Structure formats: C-alpha cells, structure tokens
Amino acid sequence: MASSISNAPRESHTVHHHELLDITSLKDLPESYAWKGFDRFPMKDSTAPVTIPVIDLADPKAIELIGHACKTWGTFQVTNHGIQKKLLDDVEKASRELFALPMEQKLKVSETAGGLPGYGQARIASCFAQKMWSEGFTVYGSPLEHFRQLWPEDYSKYCDLYEEYEKQMRKLAAKLLWLSLGSLGISKSDIDWAGQTGEFETRSAAIRLNSYPSCPDPDRAVGLAPHTDSSIITILHQSTVGLKVLREETGWVLVPVVPDALVVNVGDFLHILSNGLYPSVTHQVVVNRTQHRLTVAYFYGSPPEVKVSPLSKLVGPCETPLYRSITWQEYLIHKSQDPYSALSKIRSSAPFNGSG
Numbered sequence: 285m286a287s288s289i290s291n292a293p294r295e296s297h298t299v300h301h302h303e304l305l306d307i308t309s310l311k312d313l314p315e316s317y318a319w320k321g322f323d324r325f326p327m328k329d330s331t332a333p334v335t336i337p338v339i340d341l342a343d344p345k346a347i348e349l350i351g352h353a354c355k356t357w358g359t360f361q362v363t364n365h366g367i368q369k370k371l372l373d374d375v376e377k378a379s380r381e382l383f384a385l386p387m388e389q390k391l392k393v394s395e396t397a398g399g400l401p402g403y404g405q406a407r408i409a410s411c412f413a414q415k416m417w418s419e420g421f422t423v424y425g426s427p428l429e430h431f432r433q434l435w436p437e438d439y440s441k442y443c444d445l446y447e448e449y450e451k452q453m454r455k456l457a458a459k460l461l462w463l464s465l466g467s468l469g470i471s472k473s474d475i476d477w478a479g480q481t482g483e484f485e486t487r488s489a490a491i492r493l494n495s496y497p498s499c500p501d502p503d504r505a506v507g508l509a510p511h512t513d514s515s516i517i518t519i520l521h522q523s524t525v526g527l528k529v530l531r532e533e534t535g536w537v538l539v540p541v542v543p544d545a546l547v548v549n550v551g552d553f554l555h556i557l558s559n560g561l562y563p564s565v566t567h568q569v570v571v572n573r574t575q576h577r578l579t580v581a582y583f584y585g586s587p588p589e590v591k592v593s594p595l596s597k598l599v600g601p602c603e604t605p606l607y608r609s610i611t612w613q614e615y616l617i618h619k620s621q622d623p624y625s626a627l628s629k630i631r632s633s634a635p636f637n638g639s640g
C-alpha cells in the first residue's frame with residue numbers, strides 16, 4: 285500500500301497544528317469553533333420517523349436489502365457481520381487511550397510530520413474557516429513507527445490489535461462490496477483489479493480513529509462538517525450517537541446505536557463504479573454536552589494507481605458513462621482542493637437518474 289487518504293497532496297491547504305487547541309480542557313466554546321449552519325446544506329433535521337435500514341447479514345434476502353439500501357439511502361447498518369464485540373471494544377479502548385495522551389505527545393505523530401498519516405484534524409478541516417470539535421488519528425500501512433512513539437513500552441500490543449482489526453474489516457468490506465454490487469448483477473469477473481479471489485489484495489485501506497470530546501456549547505459546534513467519503517465503502521463502529529446522514533427529501537437523520545451493528549456508507553468510488561446508481565451518502569457529526577464520543581472508521585478504497593470507471597455492465601449501450609475514469613490517488617487531489625465539487629469535476633454527462 286503506497287499512498288493514503290491522509291497523505292495525498294494537500295495542494296492549496298496547509299494544516300497549522302500550532303493553532304490546534306486542546307479542546308478537552310475548554311470550559312467555553314471559542315469563537316473560532318462557533319458555526320452558523322452550513323450554507324451548502326440548509327436542510328433541517330428530519331421530522332419524519334425514518335431511520336437507516338438495519339440489515340442482518342444472515343438474512344437470505346441480504347443481497348436485495350443491501351442493494352435497496354444503497355440505492356435509496358447510500359448507507360445502512362449491518363448485524364451478524366462476524367466481527368467480535370471484544371475486538372470493537374478493544375479498539376475503542378485503545379483509541380480512548382491514544383486521545384488521552386498529552387497534546388505534546390500526540391503532536392509528535394501529527395499528520396504534517398513527513399506528510400505521513402497520523403494525528404490531526406479531519407481532512408476537510410482545511411476547507412473551513414471555523415474549526416471542528418474533534419481530533420483524529422489516521423493509520424495507513426504500518427502504524428509501527430507512530431505507535432512506538434506514542435507507547436514506547438507496549439506498542440506491540442497496539443500493533444497486534446490494529447493488524448487484527450484491519451484483517452477482519454478487510455474481509456467484511458469485500459463481502460459487503462460484493463453483496464452491494466451483486467444486487468446490480470455484477471460478479472467478481474467484472475472487476476479485474478479485484479484479484480483472483482475477489483478479495484482486493486492490492487486495495488487501499490485506512491483506519492481513522494475519531495474523537496469528539498464533550499462540548500460546552502454543542503448547538504454552535506460541529507464535530508465533523510458534512511461530507512461524503514472518498515472510499516468505495518466505509519465501515520464505522522460507533523457506540524454512542526452523533527452521526528447524521530442526509531436524506532434529500534426529509535433532512536438530516538440521526539443514526540441510532542443498534543447493539544452490535546456497524547454502519548456502512550457508500551463512498552464516492554462506489555458511486556462511480558455503480559455509474560451513479562448508488563449515491564455516496566452525505567453525513568456529518570454533531571457533538572454533545574456530556575459524552576466523549578469515539579468512533580472507528582475503516583475506509584476501503586481501490587488500489588491507489590488503478591484507473592476506476594463506471595462498470596461497463598451498468599452503462600447502457602447508447603449511454604456515456606456518468607464519470608470518466610480516475611485513480612483514487614488523483615481523486616483525492618480533487619477532493620482535497622474542494623470536497624464538494626470533486627465528483628462533478630469528473631462527471632462526463634448530465635445526470636440521468638437525479639443522484640450524485
């Protein structure tokens with residue numbers, strides 16, 4: 285794995301870590317963290333009693349249910365996914381330990397140090413004047429050097445945990461991807477970069493630990509501003525609420541915590557692969573006054589240098605594919621320049637189904 289979600293060129297933006305405050309100790313919300321809504325997303329919270337689908341992977345109809353959820357929501361939750369609760373709990377605990385370290389120590393492994401992944405604000409932070417009420421840590425490739433700095437004594441324990449998490453998530457992500465594409469009639473032979481076993485041996489994958497400390501003024505603060513993920517799919521572990529997804533017709537919908545479920549998001553690359561049939565879900569994170577929320581996101585992407593285009597089976601004989609082909613690496617550059625126009629920049633024709 286040679287590139288990363290977090291080390292793609294930041295072109296016009298630089299992150300100034302010295303401006304990062306230790307938000308866990310603040311008793312008031314500094315003005316630099318106060319937001320007045322989002323110009324681009326004026327939608328309100330949904331008043332309709334709707335919630336994202338929860339799909340049992342052991343259900344014989346899982347494939348159709350996933351296809352329907354991807355088409356209508358671009359997100360769903362899965363149960364019976366095969367990931368042990370203990371593993372999810374252990375990773376959350378390790379994440380809590382990481383963010384509890386003193387700021388000086390976290391800054392030693394900051395994202396800017398050598399352009400590597402590590403500690404810092406979300407990628408989209410550089411697109412806004414206001415700061416978000418969160419911190420994060422991205423792992424791409426081996427976390428060894430960073431973990432050695434963070435935990436000189438027992439880093440190997442954290443490395444083993446991370447490795448196990450990545451291994452299990454990778455398997456689940458491949459399974460979910462084939463289910464979602466299977467419902468469109470796509471099989472393993474339709475994607476040459478999927479590898480012999482269909483397990484995407486040369487995928488790109490990143491894990492991001494997100495931390496949203498309790499906030500003295502949650503109504504004016506933003507945990508993570510609205511965005512879509514660049515991944516093919518994202519698998520998110522949350523044990524407290526805070527994630528909201530956008531449903532155009534109804535507004536923002538809070539994603540409830542369903543015991544033992546994982547949240548799955550359609551990312552921009554599945555949107556491209558599906559020729560626009562599956563929308564990549566716009567989501568944001570809200571914060572709260574009392575709880576420190578931690579989440580673990582697994583981003584599953586195509587190999588960094590493989591050109592990805594809409595699957596030909598999904599493009600009609602007289603149609604132009606909705607998007608031109610692009611590598612993940614190239615796409616991340618567009619995304620870091622302007623996360624809200626990246627998809628439209630590579631669009632090759634007018635929308636035919638209203639999504640995306």
Ligand SMILES: O=C(O)CCC(=O)C(=O)O
Nearest residue numbers: 492494526527569579581
């Ligand atoms: O923390 C969450 O609920 C969502 C995190 C997320 O959207 C991301 O890391 O891209």
Ligand SMILES: [Fe+2]
Nearest residue numbers: 511512513567
């Ligand atoms: Fe996200």
